[in-house]
Amino acid sequence: MSAAANTISEVAESESHHEHQIPFWKKYIFSTDHKVIGVQYGLTSLCFLAFGFFLMMVMRWSIAYPDRPVPVLSDWPWFQSWLDDNGKVTGDLYNMFGAMHGTIMIFLGVVPLGFAAFGNYVMPLQIGAPDMAFPRINMASYWLYVIGGAMMFASFFIPSGAAKAGWTNYSPLATITDHQYGDLFWTGQTQWLVSMVLVISSSLLGSVNVICTIINLRCKGMTWMRMPVFVWATLSTAFILLLAFPPLEAAAILQLVDRMGGTSFFIPTGLNISGMPLDAAGGGSPLLYQHLFWFLAHPEVYVLILPAIGIVAEVIACNTRKPLWGYRTMVYAVLALGFLSFLVWAHHMYMTGMGPAISSFFQTTTVIVSTPSVILVTALLISMWGGSIRFNTAMLFATSFLPMFGIGGLTGLPLAFNIPDLHLHDTYYVIGHFHYVVAPGSIFALFAGVYHWYPKVTGRMMSEKLGLLHFWPSLLFMNGIFAPMLIQGMAGFHRRAFDGGRAYETMSQQVYAEPGSFLAVVAEKLHIIDPHAALTMIDLNVVTSASAWLLAIFQIPFIINVFASAFVGKKVKSDNPWEATTMEWATPTPPPHGNFLTPPVTYRGAYEYSVPGAPRDFTPQFETDAELVAGSEHTDDPDEASVPVH
């Protein structure tokens, strides 16, 4: 550690000396500084999230009103070419948007925002490191992600359009799609595979970097059990990415050679497509692809959720002004989740014809993996007991994460078992379940993180008023979107139908509320159904779609808040505006290249809030006892946050 400490001061010194000489493009575009890369990741992934949201809004139009032309977009000439002659969404376009919504939200949105943006910006600061272990690899990781993302985006504009075989990209559908377009390389399916290889490579570089940084670059005194939960979550996530992504990279490459090279890894013998025998050697297995895919894609769920839980833990500890309840248990739960996440993948494949032995194994592991998740949520919930809770916007998002993630987790329970899954597999119940985990779950936690660390990044506060205008409608409409999905799922609505399930009349025409009942009257008032009609299952599509569009509108306050606050937000008075205890608040605001002015030292655990007998209600990791007493006399002095050399 001391070697690292020496280089900190050297780096800090030399960098601050030369800072004015670094040209703009090197400082902000091709930067090797983890903070700049973190912000780059953050902004890029927010753009992708917005784009993925846009795709979904078009899909929701098709689901709610499949017989009406898409408003606004059907007037745009370049968009018209995708729609049918009446300006309506086609099955192909819906599949394309659906596949890309999933891909973009997961691989280009939430993972880069949670793991890469917060992991890059916050994690090195929290362990008192001057930068990531490999700054240039860090930059390479970001730019691979940008290139992969740009290719993914560009694939919309080639003649075939983007990939349209679902985000799961199952063979043989993914392999045989788009063969009518001459050059197979320039089709959406192929571009999807190539972009995925780039994005996965980017994640692999990032994960290696994070693991090395956490193991090697912790500052003096930062023992394992003094690390904040967010750092633990990032470490666990990095191991998941490192071990789970290679199988998908292999699968993508195998599918690529199936498409381009005439092999048959995933193509069985004797396929017959629209009356024509498929020209392929055969002998492959479509199930092999599913195993390789889900071996990544289930651990991927924990990549989406672990950094989110880490962020929520930071925000809750800081704003309840008390230590986390069961810190050690939480750490072990995070590690257990990382490990167990590798043993449950086949619960996505219960319907592929699984016998009693294998399914018993995967049902058991799935139930076991839910235990650490329950422990984490319970620990966070109990942590709030006895606190003095400060409900700023970050805390509101973090608090609402708990019940929302709770619904997501609980609705996973029936899906963990084979028998209920016979009814619920691939229905909207599943869609509701995992969106509760990821949308009002992970994404709310990520919002909390943005509001919480924004003052450290920019030196200015975000507006609380706009924050409230963002939070409350978001909470309402998130539920407006996903709660009806659970009901439709129980009624048998299956996913990936561009007409929202209209063709299946015995499901879609089921009556959910009789005429005159409370729900039917409310639906009448909202003009969802005709007066004195029954509310049927298909009508819930309108509730969901309208909620989605309203949710989009109420993201505008957030976008304004993020950009405007950087210029007009209230300036922070100290380097530690939330009076937090973790190491990142010891840096100047915003942190310079090299982060800490002097080599930081950690003196105690991460969450020493409201320590009995302490002069203040927070006892930072980076202050000695003597400084604590001195600090309590004039807390507003920003210099107090820096630590003298020992």
Next chain:
Amino acid sequence: MIEWINKIFGMHDVASLHGHSGDHMLGVLHWFMLILFIGWSIFLGYVIWRFRRKKSPHANYYGVTSKFPTHIEIGVVIVDGFLLFGFAFPLWAMRTDPGYRPTGDDVVNLRAVGEQYRWNFHYAGQDRAVGLTSYELYSGANPIGLIAEDPNAADDFLSINELVVPVGRPVVVQVTSKDVIHGLAILPMFSQQDALPGAEIPMWFVPDKEGEWNIVCAQLCGAGHAQMVSHVKAVSGEKFDKWLAGQTPLLPKK
């Protein structure tokens, strides 16, 4: 009473024997989930009200010290174990263990062959034995590639997009596909099976209620996926036998 909660949440009709035990298990799960969620919500609501800064200006360093959370955690694990050993394992074994699969004289044997975008239901006919098929024989007149030389194939017939099943008799369906992966989801029968090309996977159920419902394609299979609608018709035994007798074999008589 236990299944009532599923109805409130929008549960579809159930019309097969094992479907009721599935519905029952789902009901048990939903009650368990509801109790946990309400418990957590009351706790969260109380904490938000009781420990907001205005009402609780000073935090308590120690927080909750009782062992109560651990007990709840252990309780949840016990319920999970009960669900696994009491419901999940035995029920699934009864569905998929070959030893439980009915073989008697009253069994209706058929194959379900998915293709873009329809289901070919290949019935065994009067002899209850399904004829052999080969992908090399696929043609417009013989979409399932039935082999004429196989004696079992003589009375086999095809029902496109319409699955007719008798109430009270076991139906064994071998599910497969000619092109991409489809999913045969017969929701009222509480039955679902992916149709994987290159593999034939059995699924079975015993209808216990007459009626007509949609069969859903449960796996994305291309642009026409949403419109791959077919029907299941559960009819009385006599009606079924009459229907069976009225079908013409797929292959012309030699």
